Amino acid sequence: MAGGAIAGTEARRHHGVAGERVLRRVPRTRRExxxxxxxxxxxxxxxxxxAVFILFPLGFCVYISLTNWPLIGPYHFIGFANYTALAHNSVFLQxxxxxxxxxxxxTVPILVFGYLLAVFVRSNRPGASIFRTCVFLPYIVGLTTLSFLAEVELQPGYGTVxxxxxxxxxxxINTVWVQNANLALVAICVLVVWLASGFTMMLLLAGMQGIPEQLYESADVDGATWWEKERMVTIPLLRRSIALSLIISVVGSILAFNQFYIITDGGPGTSTVSLVMEIxxxxxxxxxxxxASAMAVVLIIVVGLITFVQFRILRADDV
Amino acid sequence: MSEDRRAGARPSGRAWRVAGRRRQTGTVFYVTAGCLISAIFVVPLLWEVLRSFEPTQEITSPPSLAIFSHLGIENYRSLLVGSDDVARNVVNSLIVALATALLTTIVATLAGYGFGRFRFRGSGIVFAAVLIGFMVPFQAVLTPLFLELHDLHLLNSLVGLWLFYTAFNLPFGIYIMRNTFAQVPDELVDAARVDGASVLSTLTRVLRAIVMPGIATSFLFAFLFAWTEFLGALTFLTSSSVYTLPVALSNVETGTTYGGVNFGYLTAGAVIAMVPCVIVYASLQRFYVRGLVSGAVKG
Incomplete structure (x- = not known):
């Protein structure tokens, strides 16, 4: 209602610049x-x-991080004290x-294995689509469930691993994986690479299927080897998919929680506490x-910036 | 097979036959390699299914050939109908996952229709707000959400969890649905309008066939997210009667509420957690790939 008047001014303001496009957007007729x-x-x-469940908590998080918020009772602003305290919080820094x-x-093993798997399953030979599904299965089952099973199978004395x-x-047979930070990290990294390679494979495969077959045919005519074709045709045309899968995998790793909480519980000591787990x-x-809110704001800024790049890549592709 | 026939159709084509045979050898190598690679990913999962039928004392003792002689459903029986009543947690998880998938799909479809087909002032800004929502990792705002849900009396409640899951699945769903609607040819919508269809009946009738894949995609992603989500449920739920399956399993794992650690129960519970994922994915696979192609996926 009141919007009509404002819309009219808006249209006049943009009239000379954007012309028709803006005019069409402004609701002038009854139908519009x-x-x-x-x-x-x-x-x-x-x-x-x-707004209620994402944007408000986002703003609230920033607000709380500037206070000495107690669970009960009054609070007051303390400026950036929470943030400066983080600089001396050794567990947080660790x-x-x-x-x-x-x-x-x-990150790199997931990308490399994902790429090689995608190259393997992009073939139209018999079985390729079944292999695709099989490789993707651990990702679909999910890290939470697989972390519980890894916990069982890493047990000393009888775990399958x-x-x-x-x-x-x-x-x-009596290796206690979770009593040594390095061993625990190795076990969890193997689990995650095993699980996430299939996801990267699917992303890259989708990109590969968009590459015109003629490019490979003409490379064949030129007598290009397999690796030359990958290097000259696939990888350059797959840049967007590779960038996206890198971003998604890096963000996923930065937000890691389940595998550490379930398998090591941050131990031994606090040596395998991830950032999200510390929050x-x-x-x-x-x-x-x-x-906790100040830590979360740091995390939001980092992940938000990376995701922003993800959308810039998508946008660039749209136009 | 078809290679053979093609070679046979050209009796004088010796080169064809050689090429065909080489192709065939290549295919045999390919299938063999494919089976080996697939085994790396599938055998561990199948092994766990087998393990879940072993009694706990078998799981927790050094392996012997006797393993296969004691298989049974004891773990499942005790876990589901025993005093632990994990069946209740499975039902909680199913309800939350289905409700999340449904609400996400409905709200995202409406919004996608609005963003994709309607011109209105501020739509760009509002869509930007949705994208900001996409950039916020839910893991980072659990503290303020906890306080908010507390004030809304939605803490320790499946309804609160449901709304939280739905909200965080919406940005992806809206993105998918907006693109889906934007791809619908204008003539189709105009034709429906000329025929005097209302806004909603245009959506339901005319666009259904074209929009269905987008709907399936957002349903699938929301369901899988809600079924496997752990950290949010762990933060917001405090009594075992409302626990979702992953939280219940984490209590089995730490042995806090279920009378000590029982790896047989844990394995059986994890296998139960796998089943819906595999079923839903197998039946809606092509829609999942569609979602991946959009690129707007979170890890």
């Missing part, structure tokens, strides 16, 4: 007004949900270093609401 109202009605439930270390270890490795004379512990166990 009805269309605008219908549009708002359709999007409003979604807007309310997103969790960041550990999370980055973990991310650095798993230890039994198989001892039969191959690679490790003792969880700070809030749920230590009940430091302000500190």
């Amino acid at each position: 007004r009805l269309e605008a109202r219908a549009g708002w009605t359709l999007v409003s439930p979604a807007i309310v949900m997103v 969790s960041i270093v550990f999370t980055l270390e973990y991310t650095a270890i798993v 230890n039994v198989v490795l001892s039969k191959l004379h690679l490790a003792s 969880y512990e700070t809030f749920n166990t230590a009940m430091h609401v302000g500190a």
